[in-house]
Amino acid sequence: MASGPDFCPKGAQIMTTVEDKTQHRSTKRVLDIFEALANASEGLTMAEICREVNAPKGSLSPILHTMADTSYVAYDDTTKRYSIGLKTYLLGKSFDRESTSINLFMAAMRDVTNACGETCQLGVLDRGRVLYIAKVDSPQPVRLTSSIGKTLPIHYTAIGKALVSEMDEEKVRAMLQEPLERPTDATVRTADEFIAQLAEVRNEGFAYDREEATEAIQCIGIGIRSHGTIQYGLSVTTPSYRLTEDKQALIKEALSRAKRHMERVLA
Amino acid sequence: MASGPDFCPKGAQIMTTVEDKTQHRSTKRVLDIFEALANASEGLTMAEICREVNAPKGSLSPILHTMADTSYVAYDDTTKRYSIGLKTYLLGKSFDRESTSINLFMAAMRDVTNACGETCQLGVLDRGRVLYIAKVDSPQPVRLTSSIGKTLPIHYTAIGKALVSEMDEEKVRAMLQEPLERPTDATVRTADEFIAQLAEVRNEGFAYDREEATEAIQCIGIGIRSHGTIQYGLSVTTPSYRLTEDKQALIKEALSRAKRHMERVLA
DNA sequence: CCGTGTTGTTCGGATATGCGAACCTCGTTC
DNA sequence: GAACGAGGTTCGCATATCCGAACAACACGG
Secondary structure (H helix, E strand, C coil): CCCCCCCCCCCCCCCCCCCCCCCHHHHHHHHHHHHHHHHHHEECCHHHHHHHHHHHHHEEEEHHHHHHHHHCCEEEEEEEEEEHHHHHHHHHHHHHCCCHHHHHHHHHHHHHHHHHEEEEEEEEEEEEEEEEEEEEECCCCCCCCCCCCCEHHHCCCCHHHHHHHCCCHHHHHHHCCCCCCCCCCCCCCCCHHHHHHHHHHHHHHCCCCCCCCCEEEEEEEEEECCCCEEEEEEEEEEHHHHHCCCHHHHHHHHHHHHHHHHHHHHH | CCCCCCCCCCCCCCCCCCCCCCCHHHEEEEEEHHHHHCCCCCCCHHHHHHHHCCCCHHHHHHHHHHHHCCEEEEEEEECCCECHHHHHHHHHHHHHHCCCCHHHHHHHHHHHHHHHHCEEEEEECCCCEEEEEEEEECCCCCCCCCCCCCCCEECCCCCHHHHHHCCCHHHHHHCCCCCCCCCCCCCCCHHHHHHHHHHHHHHHHCCEEEECCCCCCEEEEEEEEEEEEEEEEEEEEEEHHCCCCHHHHHHHHHHHHHHHHHHHHCC
């Protein structure tokens, strides 16, 4: 195969982003629609969906119909907006019925939040970024908008650093999209700097986000191991002014305890 | 239409069931795969999925790859089984984040279960059947397998009767698949009988399943109205031996109270 | 009542997807 | 180690899907 540079498995695509390889187009569309709808709390019109998934409405029309007919998406006739449907909601339910681990994780996270009074988050690596999959809010006044289901880059999140701390350097470099996005002045500038930080994470067992994602907010993270490799990242988020020495010790202790619990569950 | 026996909109299909009309095939496949995986707690092999969705593996392969690449399904390399993935779980989460009503419904249902000590269920109409969307278990020893996400016919469920009690007779008849499935001796025999029951439901405000679905189990249901029509059905399930006169009064009171709460929420 | 901006549908040619069977790669069994 | 079965991939041809633009339906504002 690969008979020349003109080889292109999906000829018609415009190839704006390089991310698509040998994906099944229709399937990707369905999933992209789900994702777009999940991120839009008020629902989306067809035109908006077209923009999000980068497809003409003529193509999306039959897909949306099928999804609506089966209640996987809901269609509001008065507002002309599509949103996540009941069946989709139930799909998710069936997941945490089966996968008891998620429930046990949540229990461990509640313990952490109880112990240190701060928000606790759980994330995994998803295509080079941190995907947040669970959160237990601190009892303190709410701040951070809930980011469950959203992703952030690995290079300015404690969970991200924890997740990749033991991976091969090349693999990690491949995940970094240079130039590195820098939401604050404290954000790491270069891949080399980032790689250096990972050595410290390995040494200490904890990963830090020192106001690198958001001003005046810090995180402490730890990696959760399963079958030999770090699969999950657990973190505690706190405003800097509350992060005294004692508090930091408390948080680390709570995280370590949760790590032990979770790793026992993961067998 | 029906210009001849050779008319067939999707030529390649074998057309075992008559249910497909102008659905987008690929989309339906994706959704069917989701549904199959959701119903299989231990995951499915590719061959099993092929049977479930009635498609050759050559066709499903690219679809499953795409779904797995994006974490919407999980693939266990050692057991060779596919199951619902993290992203799908998060889709569901995003639903109850938006739709606050589901959470408020759950609160009302917990109140019902607290008040009468029995299992409370919530369902909607989905393509002529009752789709169970939420449940609060009674504190009593567990029995009924959880049926969230599953469907049952309308003709032997209290929720089903409540849901269709105010609909046009023809529409209701269209939902009944004759001959009527009869899981117990008490199950209604004919469409006419069923239609007659609905008049009673309208009169009394409550729908009953008197051991029509399962021996020795009864349900009392009530319809929840939104924008003028009954959109949800709420029910309490209890073993017959526990259903005394007093208990029945208690249940009806709890259901009525929940109905008021829920309808206020629905605006 | 006509522009203008929506949402959504239709249609024919271009092209990706689907089917089915043969093939591959492992384990297992005898 | 040959035969077998299960999970998965590949490939050519038949065919369903996609694109894009034009069209239809409706709402809103002047």
